Amino acid sequence: MVAIGSKALPLRRHRNCDSIAKCSMAGEDNTYNQGGRRRNMGRKSMKKSKGPESGGAAGETHKSIQHSNNQEPSVPHTSFLRQQVDPETAKYFTEISNVIEGTEIDMEERSSICGNALEETRGKEVELATDYIISHTLQTLLQGCAIDPLCSFLQNCSKDFPQISMDRSGSHVAETALKSLAEHLQENESQSLIEVTLNDICQAIVVNPVDVMVNCHGSHVLRSLLCLCKGVPLDSSDIHSKKSSAVLAQRLNFKSSRSDGSGFHGLHQGFPDMLKLLVSEILKAAKKDIEMLQVDQYGSLVLQTALKLLAGYEQELMHAIPVVLGCKGNLIESNIVKRLLSLMKETAFSHLMEVILEVAPDTLYNELITKVFINSLFEMSSHHCGNFVIQALISHARSEDHVELIWKELGTKFKNLFGMGKSGVVASLLAACHRIHTHEHQCCQALIGAVCMENEPPRCIVPRILFLDNYFYSKDKSNWDWPSGARMHTIGTLLLQSVFRLPTDFIHAFISSMTSLEENHLLDTSKDSGGARVIEAFLDSEASAKQKRKLIVKFKGHFGELSVLPSGSFTVEKCFDVSNVSLREVIVSEMLDVQAELSKTKQGPHLLRKFDVEGYAKRPDQWKSRQTSRESVYNDFISTFGSNTTKSSYKDANSTHNRSKSQQEKLKDMRKEINTQLSSSHTPFLANKPFKSSGQKRHSDGNESRPGKFTKHANEDVAKSKQKSHRKRKHDG
CATH class of the missing domain: 1.25.10 (Leucine-rich Repeat Variant)
Known part of the structure; x- marks a missing residue:
């Protein structure tokens, strides 16, 4: 029987602490x-x-x-x-x-x-x-x-x-x-x-x-x-x-990438x-x-x-990368280019090359693209390993010149790449064009040309991209139809999400195709995890409110069914956010029938609270009053602080390039704050009273929160702006 304790199993020799005592310890x-x-x-x-x-x-x-x-x-x-x-x-x-x-x-x-x-x-x-x-x-x-x-x-x-x-x-x-x-x-x-x-x-x-x-x-x-x-x-x-999925998110600009x-x-x-x-x-x-x-x-x-x-350690990378590539010096010699292109078709080296392209300092990246990849992009894109290297090359392009070089070789090859199942290359190029703000319109046109035959109506664009492989692998493309029950193509759905992040002037055909989807096809899309994100991306896009509501109306009779689904619940929430008061009432009334079932789902309690379903069931008139107030405050804010760049359409196609990112975030945060303040099911929002400038607000769930980023001064700024306009008119008169 072994005793328990620090003396139970003594050392069979004395412990020597000399080696440890020699080291001072700090930090x-x-x-x-x-x-x-x-x-x-x-x-x-x-x-x-x-x-x-x-x-x-x-x-x-x-x-x-x-x-x-x-x-x-x-x-x-x-x-x-x-x-x-x-x-x-x-x-x-x-x-x-x-x-x-x-x-x-x-x-x-x-x-x-x-x-x-x-x-x-x-x-x-x-x-x-x-x-x-x-x-x-x-x-x-x-x-x-x-x-x-x-x-x-x-x-x-x-x-x-x-x-x-x-x-x-x-x-x-x-x-x-x-x-x-x-x-x-x-x-x-x-x-x-x-x-x-x-x-x-x-x-x-x-x-x-x-x-x-x-x-x-x-x-x-x-x-x-x-x-x-x-x-x-x-x-x-x-x-x-x-x-x-993490790699795709980074390459398609859905997740931030840091190479420093x-x-x-x-x-x-x-x-x-x-x-x-x-x-x-x-x-x-x-x-x-x-x-x-x-x-x-x-x-x-x-x-x-x-x-x-x-x-981030550029000096060390400038020495390390040439060694890893097999160069004798710190520059890429022409005699190893052929070997590198061959190595990129090997699994282990293709992964290694992706990392090199990600972390390479700008000068070394420029050397790689101009010495190694030039005139080989399509050949490498066609290979089952090499195409991932090209995706990395495109995703980490540093300038318009790099995108231009890539576009010259791949811009006319979208249809070929789709046919070979290398859609990731196309998706990476679209994302790079959007990130660097170059060739966006050309990219959209090339995408349409790849999936649409000449003189075909735009309504076929979205379905064919949603089922990319299914369409391109079909023998009779002219008679291809929506494959009911089939899983939607991952890259296809990501492509469409990227498209709907672009300025409206570039994506009219995609918007038209989206709003032309038949009711049953739209329902299928909302029940697919990737398809649901496409719908959300469209509702988040710069398409007009009228175009968005044209799509939302097709969900009538299905909001309750969708709200209890994991992916559908997010779609319903997005539909609610961009709808007018009458459509919101339709959504909430349909959710009343599934209220008990919805409360047991992960997203359900959030939706019930946000939409104030219980408040609508008890006092529909007060609920509509709060929703009207919400819309009124938001519209006042937009009319006061909005600019031509915040409208749903643009007179100048290049205006998006000059949009202030902080302005976009400000508007988004403002709407979120308004929604939060007006979500209480216990006390109606006082539409004619200004936001409080200080103090804490209590939400309908009893939790206190700090004043919102913009709520504090929103009404004050609106008043100042109107007063300024009044003075200007008086002066002009």
């Missing part, structure tokens, strides 16, 4: 959260995130990371002779496992037991970490110990860290140790000790990094080490995510100087093996991570 950082074990890393989206980035004392400590002089690259091999754990040690760690996993222990006592047990690993770290059973116990110890024994363990086994990382069991131990280091970074007086520990590990890695890079287990550990040096959470979706290194989620203080030096030494050691690493699945992943983490 503070934030925690990482490591999730499940992910072996692959895919396309990412970046969002702006806050956090200082400083190396602290790193500049002094890890200057000692050096690559062995004149060391020849070895042929990667990862097998080693596994040493068996002696029976006495195995028994000791079995007892430790029973103690720490079988009974409740307070945190301080647990930490002491874990620290004592880690002391028993000295000299046997490799055997214990690579043992299938004991490695699990070792992970628990590393998670539960204090910073001193954790760093002591890692420093003792630092020379063997690459070997441990490449083992199936050992890699889990290595990653757990790195995660624990990251968690301790949030504690005061721990950064210097952690920095010294990481420096020891990095020195061991750069001796022969290729072995670690091409090993499926070692690759993941090395990527975690790079993330730790950067200050990025070890399970960051920015690094490890491979969701195509500040867009990582949860970015905390790390060791940037150590990161730069580590990547530099890895590339220096791997330079002769770069051709193999470019096409190796795991080697490519390490290179991708390294480049992503260097985003």
Whole structure:
């Protein structure tokens, strides 16, 4: 029977603290959260995130990371002779496992037991970490110990860290140790000790990094080490995510993209100087093996991570990217262009090239597009791997000149690309044109020409784009009809969402096609997740109110049915927002029949509260009065503050280019604030009274909120504007 307590399993030798006492400890950082074990890393989206980035004392400590002089690259091999754990040690760690996993222990006592047990690993770290059973116990110890024994363990086994990382069991131990280091970074007086520990590990890695890079287990550990040096959470979706939806959102301007290194989620203080030096030494050691690493699945992943983490460090990227591309100098030589184009048809390198295009400094991007991609865009777009590289190239275009170059080669090829199933290239080009405000009208015309035969009415445009592959793969396109029950094409729906973000003058045909949809087809569209977003995009577009209501009227009799559906509920909400009072009454009256069912859905309570369904059921007249007040206040605001650029149509097609983004956001926020203030089901809004200039408002649900951004001064500004107009008229008279 094993006693429980800090003295239950004493050390079999005295603990030596000398090595730890040598390190002074100072600094503070934030925690990482490591999730499940992910072996692959895919396309990412970046969002702006806050956090200082400083190396602290790193500049002094890890200057000692050096690559062995004149060391020849070895042929990667990862097998080693596994040493068996002696029976006495195995028994000791079995007892430790029973103690720490079988009974409740307070945190301080647990930490002491874990620290004592880690002391028993000295000299046997490799055997214990690579043992299938004991490695699990070792992970628990590393998670539960204090910073001193954790760093002591890692420093003792630092020379063997690459070997441990490449083992199936050992890699889990290595990653757990790195995660624990990251968690301790949030504690005061721990950064210097952690920095010294990481420096020891990095020195061991750069001796022969290729072995670690091409090993499926070692690759993941090395990527975690790079993330730790950067200050990025070890399970960051920015690094490890491979969701195509996130990539599409970024490429089609639905999600912000940052390539300056500040867009990582949860970015905390790390060791940037150590990161730069580590990547530099890895590339220096791997330079002769770069051709193999470019096409190796795991080697490519390490290179991708390294480049992503260097985003924003232009000088380092200007040196690193040519090495990764296989250039001899810092410029792209003409003799490697053909090889690069061939490599882009390989899965591993195509992913690597996408990252290069994302993080490349402007001068290097310009060199790539003018030297490597010129005259090869359509050929690459036709390839199942290469087309993703072209999408990345287009999405990260930096100027009108770049778009012009791309347009010359691809602008007349939309129909061909759709026919080959490469619609993502078209979608990326449309998004790039919209982002840089060039070739938008030409892009819309090319899109129409790709799906419409000559002299066909525009009503066919939207259905054919919604079912893009279904239409293009049909043998008899002239007799193609709406395929009832078929799932809508993902890229097709995203294309239409992008289209409806463009100025009205460019999209008249698309608006006409949208409003020409038959009632049953429109209902099918609203029940498809992608199709519903197309409807919402149309209702958010700059189409006129009359055109929007022409579409909304077709939903009559189906608002209740749609409101209980996950995607349909958002469509109903959007219809309500842009409808006049009479249409809103139709929507709410139809929702009364499904009120009980709607209250049980995720979105239902929100809709019932926002639309004030209960208030309408009890006092329809008061409900209509509030809705009329809402519309009146909003119309007064628009008439006062609106300009020609805020109307639904534009006399000048270029006026959209000069629109103030803050103005658009201001109008949107104002309408949202008006809607909020008028959503109360308990007290009617006083249409003839001004907004309160201070104090808190209480919503119908009883929650208090601060005054809105514009509500505070809206009525005052309206009054001033009218007074000014009156004075002007008086003066003119």
